[in-house]
Amino acid sequence: MRHTADDPEYDWPTCCACGRDLWHTELGRHVCRICEDKTAARLTELPALFTQLNTIAALTRGARPPEAATSGSRVPPIPPRLDVLSLTAAGGAATRLRDIEDAWRTELRRTAPSWTVAPWRGCPAEAVPEHVRFLVNNLPWAAGCYESIGQDVEDVRHLHAECTAALSDDRRPGRVGVGLCPVVLDDGLCAAPLLASAVSHRIRCGNCGTEWADMAAWCVLRRQQEAAQAGEAA
Ligand SMILES: [Zn+2]
Ligand SMILES: [Zn+2]
Known part of the structure; x- marks a missing residue:
């Protein structure tokens, strides 16, 4: 598949996440070391961001008075933070990380059947640090050997950006x-x-x-x- 370097048809391999040419020392990898390092850093920050989002979710949830009490009251309902809730509720950050972990485990099982342990299934607050631990530990493998890693690098970048944006969304940040x-x-x-x-x-x-x-x-x-x-x- 891969041609030799003096072949005019030769396409120099590129990082499947950022598209830049791979270094000689990176040949054979799917994503470059810069993308791997950035992804590791974003993953590592996610649990702390997620904890802060849960705090906001708890605050806004508790702050909403019952519908019956709102009419004629000077205490307004707190507008629900949909961006925060969509990240903290089921289907949010925990589910998105779990889906990546699931895919990696499926691929790992294909090559080494000893990978049988299922991903963590708990409430999102417990699950996020567990998923992150797995993904950070196995990121070097995925960067080198997992064909779909480019999409996951992109998904982690999106998720990190969404969490950061939700935390700085108010007129007064955070x-x-x-x-x-x-x-x-x-x-x-x-x-x-x-x-x-x-x-x-x-x-x-x-x-x-x-x-x-x-x-x-x-x-x-x-x-x-x-x-x-x-x-x-x-
Ligand atoms: Zn890259
Ligand atoms: Zn006062």
């Missing part, structure tokens, strides 16, 4: 609205919009200065908001 401040001031409810960051557990009201410092305090905040909302609706 921040998400979590409802209105429930603190009662002298002239009534503070009701300033509260923002949570995916990288810090501290929520601070920019109007009255009240702080909710950690996850436990967020539960208190949620109860306070529900109580404020019930007061409004009554």
